[in-house]
Amino acid sequence: MILRFAALAAGLLGVAAGALLVGGTEISPAAIWNALLHPNSGEIATIVWQLRLPRIVIGAFVGASLAIAGALLQGLLRNPLVDPYLTGVSAGAAVAIVLSISAGVASAAVPALGFAAGLATAITVAALARRGASLDATRLILAGVSLSSLFAAIIALVLTRVQGAGSAPAIVSWLAGTLSGRSWGDLLFAAPYAFLGAILALLSAPALNALRLGDVRAAAVGVDVGRAQWTILASSSLLAASAVTLSGTVGFVGLIVPHVARRMVGSDARYVLAASALLGAGLTIVADALSRTLLAPAEIPIGVLLAFIGVPAFLYLYLRDRRTAAA
């Protein structure tokens, strides 16, 4: 197990180093190394420190947050089809951000509005799914899906109104998911919330392990099922809202990465959460590097790219496995 995690961590460092080499200006590895060591040494250092590095770190941050949030919710609901946006976080954030961009709100305020609206939506969904001290899984899914549809309709309405207006490209790029134009400041805004979410996720791991046996058995071995559900929901909402604030709606990572993590390290929540974080970070860095280079100088939205590469790869893995199992 230690070897597997060492391999995952090494892989993550590897793709991060590789991604540093990718960009509009060609810079040699030696120059990058030099710039890393001397942050104020000129133009190359500025490119490395202000453009490439924040993008890689933010990509890792977004990927890890979404993957942990997905693993948490899939474990809580014992449903492999759940993704971190189930609680309405992304739809709520999207509505707020789309409305504020189209209304011309100062761009510095937009992420905070999105974050607040995302969390508010998650709280509403949780309140609708509440039954006594605990949560009803079916109601949670129903409430999340229906609020998300309502918000999607509002977004569609706004998009038809702003067509051709100056704000349209910003809205579309945000909806498709992108890491372009994000800075250290954006990361500093989101990081404390995600950090809190990650701590709650780690604390929930033992309860998640017991919940694998069902709610009744978990309660029978002493899990405070209500508290575990609320902790996990709060954690995944904080993580997903932080990620959405930085990158827009990046799909796929939160749905698929936990599956791959489980294949690699088994279903123990402690390992799944850690492996999901490493894999999600690595995958997002790779996808972002590709999104910058494949059609350079144009950028492919990272959400689109992840779906184009990830979905077929994932289906291939699953179908191959099924065939092996049948043989």
Added chain:
Amino acid sequence: MIAVRDLELRVEEKPLLTSMSFDIGGGEFVGILGRNGAGKTTLLRALAGLRPADGGNIAVHSRGIATFSPAERSRAIAFVTSDDVFTDRLTVREVIAAGRYPHHRWWQWTPEPHDAQAIAGALEAVELENFADREFVTLSSGERQRVWIALAIAQEAPLLFLDEPTSHLDLRAAQHVLKLLRQQVNAGKTVVCVLHDPNEAAAYADRAMLLAGGGILAFEDKERALTPALLEQAYGLKMESVTGASGTRRIFPSAT
């Protein structure tokens, strides 16, 4: 050990069981019998503190069950249900390890030194030592039932509550499970078990509780509770009994 006074349990606002008062002592094997819907499972869950009482009191070791924290409760009471609900490919050992949860802090990641010993002891108690690393999903119904019991044993709680541990099992597997439970009683545990077959209760339990008509029809030593007359009342079926060569009485519904 358990003292129940004026207990009332409702399902969707309708009274299911009312004015139940009884005691269960340490080291007893109690079988609960009754028709489907008589309230056996609901009563068992309430006794285990997994659902609140709608009236009256349940005390375990002279302390109200509602005042236990979840972990305290699970160190006192282990509850075994047989519904299979999970899809993860857990090994037998991983399943049983869940029984150690109440002995840890709720956020604790690492096992305690005693955990491995408790899990090994539980595997041995249900005779599954060689199955520890098998995947749970590959086991037969009887073996799965023994895993659930091992999970409860690993909890090291003095009270063991089981909801229909012999349903879906063949005769041999059912006898094996009941024998293991009897061994737990002989080792000092208290076992309260919902059963469907009065003959299983007659063979392994000390006392039997018959539930009917929203309350206790009888809660007596098994010889006095498991009579054709009381069982007829409990199940609304004509019963007959035969005494076998070994002298044990067997009770069956009449074929008519």
